[in-house]
Amino acid sequence: MTEITQSFIERGDLAHLALLLWAGGASSLLAWSLRELAAANRRFDEFVRELQRFNHCFGESE
Helix, strand or coil, X not given: CHHHHHHHHHHXXXXXXXXXXXXXXXXXXXXXXXXXXXXXXXXXXXXXXXXXXXXXXXXXXX
């Protein structure tokens, strides 16, 4: 990693290095957010299924 950083510094491309780091951080944050959103969606789906099962067993009185 230091060789890459040294190469950017020698060529004077610090702005490009900063942009690369920002893009990597933003992409990582997006991937983490989507993973968390998918997990929350699964948990909510499980909750709704359990609620439906509960209502089927105890809620319906005909």
